Amino acid sequence: MRIALLVTCLNEALFPRAGMAVVTVLERLGHTVAFPPEQTCCGQLHANTGYAAPARELERHTEAAFAGHDVIVTPSGSCAAHLRAHTELPVYELSELLVDVLGVTDVGARFPHRVTYHPTCHGLRMLRLGDRPQRLLRAVSGLELVDLPEPEQCCGFGGTFALKNPGVSGAMLADKCANAVSTGAEYLAAADNSCLAHIGGGLARRPGAPKPVHYAEILAGTGAAA
Amino acid sequence: MSRHLPIVAVTPFPAAAAHELKDAQLRANLGRATRTIRDKRARVVAEVPDWEELRERAARTKDEVLDRLPELLARFERAAAAAGASVHHAADAAAANAIVAELVRAQGADRVVKIKSMATQEIGLNEALAEAGITAIETDLAELIVQLADDTPSHILVPAIHYNRSQIREIFAARMPGFSAESDEPAVLAGAAREYLRRTFLSAEVAVCGANFAVAETGSLVIVESEGNGRMCLTLPGTLIAVVGVEKLLPRMADLGDFLRLLPRSSTGERMNPYTSVFTGVTPDDGPRRLHIVLLDNGRTKTAQDPVGRAALRCIRCSACLNVCPVYERTGGHAYGSVYPGPIGAILSPQLTGQDAGANSSLPFASTLCGACYDVCPVKIDIPEILVHLRQTGPKPAAERAAMATLSWVMRDRRRWRGALRAARTGAVPLRALTRRRGGTLRRAPWPVSAWTAHRDAPLPPPESFRDWWRRTHAE
Missing domain, CATH: 3.40.50 (Rossmann fold)
Known part of the structure; x- marks a missing residue:
């Protein structure tokens, strides 16, 4: 195609x-x-x-x-x-x-790491992606998918919301980061690099936190180089 | 004399939110309470197999009301008058307050008991009555707490959600006549309030209420409540004054069923509402001898003319959107500066007042557009769509306007766009070396990026662009 x-x-x-x-x-x-x-x-x-x-x-x-x-x-x-x-x-x-x-869930990727997935708001509630990204991730060889607590809670990015309402955005980010850290995962994956820039920027300030990665990079088998 | 309107924010939302965010106790109270209500709602909504059809039908019914508003209002007025009610029209808050004050004075009363009502909160009725020398006593437990604390409500359904029980005991101890309990057990606190209120009900001559629904076909008013205080107010005093927003209409009595199924599950997470009162006009030797209905416009007719924004008038004040809102959960209701807080408040307050009122134009930006509110709304108000619509039609800072115009100019041409990206990559070269040790993200940056780095690291532009990579790997 x-x-x-x-x-x-x-x-x-x-x-x-x-x-x-x-x-x-x-x-x-x-x-x-x-x-x-x-x-x-x-x-x-x-x-x-x-x-x-x-x-x-x-x-x-x-x-x-x-x-x-x-x-x-x-x-x-x-x-x-x-x-x-x-x-x-x-x-x-x-x-x-x-x-x-394309009717595929196993894309032939390998990623031997503990991964947690954050379903971004637009994917969850506007596109209704459901568990499609998780199904793709579960089919990745060597990958252990661990549940993120309160997954459907917004991370607090919201485009210019993060700049116009920094206090609330920061408070939402703190809770998302705490949930991510509690999973013990090595990577936090998501379907939108805008949310990931925000969450990743918060995780970078927390020792031992998961690293942000777009799930496409995991599916490509290149995520280990992140 | 001008009084501050209860639906006009004085402080822009970001500043008001920053103040509320400092209160750790408030955030703990809110987090616990909203999580409990939203879990309960999710459980009871999942039990209803035709929930989506109910939402669709209710939305259509409310849209029909907005389409036929003048005709249905006339019909309601005729039916209510035929049943013995007196109907009044108020174009705005001041007019409604003046009508109510005059009606109370005409009875020679200096005190009224009140059923929880958002319409009377919206117009600041209690304060207006106080200026006219009339004391208004709230009889809903949570409204009573807020009133005794000399505070303002922070939630549509649970106005005292920002207090925990030990704080409530302190408020009662300081302000409630005759209160002496040492315990903060909910049953003890409710018992004390019940005794205090019972004395009040028995001596009151005038009651003031709102209405959840007004049936055009029959001229009936419908009030749903959980505590029985409403029943007391609706049956004991000789005079009853109802302040009703014009959008509360339903065309037919047969429409009510859908709403009585949707409302309790969405608001309190209950399957059925404990007390549902449907009353039409006056009945000899039964209930009030005089019923006055004040139909309140206060910006509603104007809002109904906006093809996108009008859907906000479908709202039945269930507050499900507040309980799922991640912004409301962190800031509470006071940050919104209006008796209508949360997602629905962010689209309702600026529309009712006009966006030029106070800081109300900051409210549509108090959202990440996460969409959780739309998912739970029982009348399918697409709140994110209306938030974006209000952002697009409201005032914006000149500097931002210029920056966005420049950005879109750059983005409308691929050569300009590539040039801008190249400049960013060049600028990032020295930063990349500086940040390499810590994973390549920027911790502190000068304005305007400092707004970002105050709470999170900033990413840096990559060494190779996507287009360069594409050309390198996919050359013909």
Whole structure:
């Protein structure tokens, strides 16, 4: 299958490994990945911060960049949710593509570590990913998946919420980090690098805490280098 | 004379929240209470196989009310008047307060007993009556606690949620006439309140209530409560004054069933409501001899005209959204500066008052858009959608506006975008060497990144961009 990758602006700016991991996984499964070069940002940041007109321009820009592609994949639950709500683009979050479209749960990865999974809010409540990411992770050779307490609690990122309401965001982050540390996991995985930047930034200040990793990197078998 | 309106935030939410966050006792009280209620709700909602259909139908019924508002109001008024009630119209809080004060004065009373009512909280009725020389006594236990403490409610359903029982005992000991108990057992505290209130009920001549529902077809009012204090107020005093928001209407009596199933499970986590009173006009030798209904607009007609924001008027004040909100759980209700706190307050207060009132335009930003509120709402109000809508239609800081315009300009062209990313990677080179020992994240940064690093490390741009990697590995 020919699949177009929407890498997302955040991953381009800060976390390219998530995009590389998606390419690695899909090519290993025998698919062809395209990278439409005009892509930049889906408009979610502008829309949620209160800027409707620039958001619409970026949505239109993304539609033009991906015109003609029948299947689009992105390693971001929130960008997938935004585009699905505001454009006609056939966008899938990675676990939806793998489990629902390609019918795969074992992607042939190996990651011999203790991992806990944080289901991000957009994945959980807007995309209804359910346990798709966990099913993919359980099929990874050598991986031990441990439950995160209070998994459905928001981590406190919320885009510009983290900057506009730093106190509340920090209090939510502290609770998420305490729950993550209590699992004794080596890695905390999630489907959105925006939440992971926030949680990971908190975990970096706690000794013995799990390291943040996008679950695509685990599926690519490259997460050990994180 | 201008009094502060109870739905206008004075302090912007972030500053008010920062103040509340310092109170560790408050956070412990809130965390315990909200966790208990939300677990209870989840259990009893899971028992109802047609819950989703109920939500759908209730949302449709409420939308019908908003579509037919003037017609249904006229119908309600005719039916209520035919049954012996007097119907009054109040465009705003001041008008409603003046009507109620005048009605109480006309009875020659200087004291009223009250059933818990959000509409009367919204208009600041107690304070307005006090200015008119009339004492209002709250008879709901939690409202009584808040009133005795000279405090404001911090939750729609459990207004004293921010207090634990030892704090409540102290409030009673200091403020409740005749209270002497040493124990803070809930049964002892409730018993003391019951004795105090019973004396009050028997001597009151006027009662003031709100309404959970107003049935247009029959002119009936519906009040649900848990303590029986409402029954006392609805039956003992000779005069009953109901302050009812116009969105409380239901078209038909047959619509009530859905709401009586949805409301208790969503609010208190109970299968059925303990006391449900349905009353129509006045009945000779039974209950009040005079029933006055004050239909309150106070921004509702204006809100109903916003195609996105109007769904907020479906709200039946169950407060399920407060109990699941991660922001509310940390800050409590006072941070919202309105008697309507939490997610529903963040969309209701700014719409009722207009976003230019006080600091109300900061409320739609008091959310991570996590969506937990939408999932539990019994009338399917898409609260995150309305929060975003209000952010987009409300005022924003000029510097932020300029920054966002520049960013979107950069992002609308891939060459500009690549140039910006390249500049960021170049700037990160010296930082990468400095932070290598500690995992490559930045602990302290100058403004504006300092807002981020106050609570968490910041990631650094990568050495190789995704596009460079793609070109290197996927060259034709």
